[in-house]
Amino acid sequence: DQQVKQNSPSLSVQEGRISILNCDYTNSMFDYFLWYKKYPAEGPTFLISISSIKDKNEDGRFTVFLNKSAKHLSLHIVPSQPGDSAVYFCAGTNAGGTSYGKLTFGQGTILTVHP
Amino acid sequence: GAGVSQTPSNKVTEKGKYVELRCDPISGHTALYWYRQSLGQGPEFLIYFQGTGAADDSGLPNDRFFAVRPEGSVSTLKIQRTERGDSAVYLCASSLSGSAGELFFGEGSRLTVL
Numbered sequence: 001d002q003q004v005k006q007n008s009p010s011l012s013v014q015e016g017r018i019s020i021l022n023c024d025y026t027n028s029m030f031d032y033f034l035w036y037k038k039y040p041a042e043g044p045t046f047l048i049s050i051s052s053i054k055d056k057n058e059d060g061r062f063t064v065f066l067n068k069s070a071k072h073l074s075l076h077i078v079p080s081q082p083g084d085s086a087v088y089f090c091a092g093t094n095a096g097g098t099s100y101g102k103l104t105f106g107q108g109t110i111l112t113v114h115p
Numbered sequence: 116g117a118g119v120s121q122t123p124s125n126k127v128t129e130k131g132k133y134v135e136l137r138c139d140p141i142s143g144h145t146a147l148y149w150y151r152q153s154l155g156q157g158p159e160f161l162i163y164f165q166g167t168g169a170a171d172d173s174g175l176p177n178d179r180f181f182a183v184r185p186e187g188s189v190s191t192l193k194i195q196r197t198e199r200g201d202s203a204v205y206l207c208a209s210s211l212s213g214s215a216g217e218l219f220f221g222e223g224s225r226l227t228v229l
């Protein structure tokens with residue numbers, strides 16, 4: 001049972017354009033969502049998060065949108081830069097639970113930003 | 116060091132052997148997590164420590180897997196009678212207690228079981 005799904009294995013965009021990465025979840029207990037970025041041979045690094053009490057969170061070029069009714073979230077990167085090329089993972093958790101670091105990850109989306 | 120340190124970075128072993136993977140978390144982080152990432156998949160939760168105790172081990176796949184954190188800092192993931200299906204990157208992460216979900220990951224230990 002894949003509780004967090006990233007249906008696009010890869011995405012290719014031109015430098016300067018917008019990148020939109022999508023994520024769907026099925027677990028209604030999730031109330032906190034995170035995006036992680038991973039470069040080859042490195043561990044994932046935290047990018048941005050959003051609580052279920054919000055529908056948008058913005059940090060510089062990165063914005064995460066949450067649609068609770070659709071159980072869908074998306075990460076927007078604008079403008080995209082070649083250094084953004086990496087694997088992006090979406091994750092959900094129950095922040096109100098006792099194991100809030102117990103993240104459920106999606107399969108990841110490989111983003112390639114072309115100069 | 117400033118980050119989460121994992122050793123070894125690579126481990127090749129034969130089916131049936133015993134393996135230990137070590138994690139040194141960020142100083143002061145009381146929460147420590149082990150995840151496993153198979154090829155083409157996202158990280159999968161294995162176990163969570165708060166201090167010295169395993170607060171949640173629901174992700175350990177079977178009793179061949181065991182983890183300890185005797186002094187509340189360094190942790191060791193132990194795998195007995197390794198199988199080819201155990202081949203994966205084992206990721207360790209740490210966080211300050213109370214920081215919901217924002218984990219700091221190490222670079223991982225790549226385990227290959229021949």
